[in-house]
Structure formats: C-alpha cells, structure tokens
Amino acid sequence: MTLKLSYQLMKSTEVQSTLERLAGEILKANADRQVVLVGIHRRGVPMAQRMASTIAAMTQTEPQLGVLDINLYRDDLTRVAFQPVVRRTDVPPTIDDHDVILIDDVLYTGRTIRAALDALCDFGRMRTIQLAVMIDRGHRELPIEANFIGKKIATKSNEVVEVKLREIDGEDAIYVMEKPD
Numbered sequence: 001m002t003l004k005l006s007y008q009l010m011k012s013t014e015v016q017s018t019l020e021r022l023a024g025e026i027l028k029a030n031a032d033r034q035v036v037l038v039g040i041h042r043r044g045v046p047m048a049q050r051m052a053s054t055i056a057a058m059t060q061t062e063p064q065l066g067v068l069d070i071n072l073y074r075d076d077l078t079r080v081a082f083q084p085v086v087r088r089t090d091v092p093p094t095i096d097d098h099d100v101i102l103i104d105d106v107l108y109t110g111r112t113i114r115a116a117l118d119a120l121c122d123f124g125r126m127r128t129i130q131l132a133v134m135i136d137r138g139h140r141e142l143p144i145e146a147n148f149i150g151k152k153i154a155t156k157s158n159e160v161v162e163v164k165l166r167e168i169d170g171e172d173a174i175y176v177m178e179k180p181d
Contacts, residue, residue: 001180003179005178007176008175009153010151010174011172011173016050016172022051022150025148026130029130029148030101030130034064034098035064036065036092037055037065037103038091038101040070040102040103040116043168044102044104044105048066048101051103064094066092066095067088067090069088070116070118073115091120095126096126097126101131101132102129104131105165106133106137107135107144107149109139109141109142111142113131113142117129130147131144131146131148132146132148135153137155137161138155139157155176159178159179160177160179162174
C-alpha cells in the first residue's frame with residue numbers, strides 16, 4: 001500500500017527540540033528520583049537514547065536505559081505476520097521500585113502500550129510506569145493516556161503518522177500520510 005503525503009508535521013529541529021522538552025518535563029515531574037527510560041522497538045529506542053543524553057547533560061547523571069520488544073505480547077500477532085520478527089529486549093535488572101518511563105513514537109489505539117505494559121511487568125514491579133510519546137493522535141481503543149506528549153494532533157482514520165528518526169530512517173521528521181481510498 002502506497003501512502004500519499006498529506007503534510008509535514010515536524011522538521012528536524014522541531015523533532016530534536018521536542019525530545020529535549022520531553023526530557024526536561026520528565027526530569028521536572030520526577031525530581032529527586034532516578035528514572036529508567038525504556039524505549040519500545042523500533043523508534044522508541046533512539047528516542048529514549050536521545051532523551052537519556054539530554055537528561056545526562058542536564059544532571060551529570062546518566063539514567064538507566066532499556067530496550068523493549070513487544071511483538072510476542074501483541075493481541076494482533078496473527079494478523080501482523082506469520083513469522084514475527086523478535087528483536088532484542090534489554091531491561092535493567094533493577095527496575096523493581098523504580099520509576100520507569102516507557103517511550104514510544106506514536107500513541108494511537110493504545111494496543112502497543114498495553115502490550116508493552118504486559119512485557120514490562122514480566123521484569124519486575126516498578127514504583128510507577130509513565131508514558132512519553134512524540135505524537136498523540138487520538139482514536140484510542142483502550143483507556144491509555146500519555147504522561148508526556150510531544151504534540152497532540154487530530155487525525156482522520158485514513159491517516160497515518162510517520163515518525164522518521166535519523167538512526168533508523170536517515171532523517172528526523174514527522175509526516176502525516178493518507179491511505180488511498
């Protein structure tokens with residue numbers, strides 16, 4: 001399926017400044033507590049890494065960083081692929097009683113985050129789990145809300161939000177694409 005560009009939502013500088021702002025909001029909301037940043041594969045991982053660098057520059061303390069693959073926790077696994085691609089999960093062993101910030105690129109139906117919560121809870125009992133997303137586009141199917149939002153936009157059901165990050169895609173940008181009729 002070929003998607004058609006509707007409009008560009010963010011350019012490179014806006015993507016970076018939004019990640020820096022989110023890192024600052026996380027620090028402010030979790031003052032005097034060390035957070036563990038956990039990025040959801042794919043684009044949540046480089047977002048978490050960049051936010052960790054920003055936090056380290058602001059506090060001179062490197063936050064713990066984790067990587068979470070949720071493919072085996074998805075409720076639509078049989079619809080997505082016959083042979084799902086399972087990526088590396090690497091969650092710090094000491095997340096018990098810690099404040100974990102789960103990081104993803106787009107919050108849409110809430111199903112990815114539900115799967116991530118299931119996966120994360122297999123690793124321990126956190127004090128809190130907070131959610132940071134670059135884009136909240138609405139259309140929730142589950143009662144999940146983000147604590148930290150880069151930008152909230154209204155989208156149509158035939159639109160797709162594509163977050164591009166230089167670590168994966170070779171560019172930093174966010175596009176709203178339209179599915180063909």
